[in-house]
Amino acid sequence: MQKKDFSDGPCPVARTLGVVGDWWSLLIVRDALNGVRRFNDFHRGLGCAKNILSSRLAKLVEHGVLRTVPASDGSPYREYELTEEGKGLRLVLLALRQWGEDNLFEPGERRTTAVDRASGRPLAPLEMRDADGRPLGPDDVEVRAPAP
Incomplete structure (x- = not known):
């Protein structure tokens, strides 16, 4: 193909x-x-x-x-x-990682973990926000075509 x-x-x-x-x-x-x-x-x-x-x-x-x-x-x-x-692709890979953690692993199944290098604590889930910082859900976002 x-x-x-x-x-x-x-x-x-x-x-x-x-x-x-x-x-x-x-x-x-x-x-x-x-x-x-x-x-x-x-x-x-x-x-x-x-x-x-x-x-x-x-x-x-x-x-x-x-x-x-x-x-x-x-x-x-x-x-x-x-x-x-x-x-800059670290954020993209982190989003893919978190999606995989949520959807492709059984509870308790072993997996690698992304952590804060300084504290060793797991990272918080990524979230979408508007320009003013308001959290957005998947249905709150649309992609618009460029103006002709």
Whole structure:
């Protein structure tokens, strides 16, 4: 099946999915947020084929989510580092995580937990709010088409 290109479309969700919409890319970003920097470490942790990993890493670099930097140990290798744009995906992954916690796990089932690094306490659920801070439910939000 041919993928449709949404890179010029008016929908931010479609454009974003064009960059990070496949599951390998989001898992690469997840691992990078957790400190993974080297190709072999991504490969070992994810277990995907090397050609797929290489392709996804190149795409994430091309779109400014990751950048390559000299290896931190001074070796001749290159490492992958999240850009500020890439770090901004933490909120997206947190939203996916919280949805999964609410909908894909049985009570008491073991799972990883996102916590505040300083206190070690679990994070509060994300919520939508309007520009003035009023909480919004799913039915309180609509997406409007751009003016012609």
